[in-house]
Amino acid sequence: MKINRIITNIYDSNTFVIEKDDEVLIVDAGAELEKVKSFTLNKKVVGILLTHGHYDHSAYCNEYAEEFSCPIFAHEKASDTMKNKNAFYGDNGQKMEDFSRFQFTQQDCFLQIGGFNVQCITAEGHSPCCVCYKIDNILFAGDVLFENGIGRTDLVGSNKKSMLSTLIKLDAINFDIVYSGHGEQSTFLPQKKNIAIFKRFLAR
Numbered sequence: 152m153k154i155n156r157i158i159t160n161i162y163d164s165n166t167f168v169i170e171k172d173d174e175v176l177i178v179d180a181g182a183e184l185e186k187v188k189s190f191t192l193n194k195k196v197v198g199i200l201l202t203h204g205h206y207d208h209s210a211y212c213n214e215y216a217e218e219f220s221c222p223i224f225a226h227e228k229a230s231d232t233m234k235n236k237n238a239f240y241g242d243n244g245q246k247m248e249d250f251s252r253f254q255f256t257q258q259d260c261f262l263q264i265g266g267f268n269v270q271c272i273t274a275e276g277h278s279p280c281c282v283c284y285k286i287d288n289i290l291f292a293g294d295v296l297f298e299n300g301i302g303r304t305d306l307v308g309s310n311k312k313s314m315l316s317t318l319i320k321l322d323a324i325n326f327d328i329v330y331s332g333h334g335e336q337s338t339f340l341p342q343k344k345n346i347a348i349f350k351r352f353l354a355r
């Protein structure tokens with residue numbers, strides 16, 4: 152499995168293009184389609200995973216889905232976030248209207264998307280529609296876990312209590328590497344320390 156990271160022009164969010172054999176899975180959709188296409192040449196794009204519905208992570212998802220004729224997977228609450236311009240945080244106050252290519256996931260579940268086995272871990276707190284995706288032993292954490300920090304809990308739809316529950320849940324999960332929605336990747340032990348710090352902070 153090869154993971155390509157694209158740093159986008161929307162708040163420097165990360166879009167990941169994951170290659171495995173001749174298939175590709177995309178995590179988040181903040182990068183322009185042309186940038187993504189430079190990594191998908193001659194490969195079949197089997198799906199798009201959204202870590203949550205904020206604009207910087209989902210802006211181009213419908214463009215990708217149309218270009219690659221593949222579904223978009225997102226938390227069942229993502230449409231509520233994306234239909235609400237105050238919760239979507241679009242750069243021009245826009246909102247998302249078209250969910251025809253979405254396949255909504257419910258609580259923690261497993262998805263088989265082409266040759267990719269994906270564990271979906273619902274992770275409410277930063278937003279009600281956050282999902283972390285575990286593929287092999289790699290965790291795509293969106294805006295839940297950063298290299299040194301966690302996602303903001305002061306936004307529309309954020310909830311500190313839920314974030315604490317999410318951190319407790321993620322603390323019990325095994326992984327080798329975390330790829331975050333912004334910034335650099337992190338490894339298991341430093342990330343465990345990071346989680347511990349913010350569990351204490353949120354429990355105050």
Ligand SMILES: [Zn+2]
Pocket residue numbers: 203205277278294
């Ligand atoms: Zn976000």
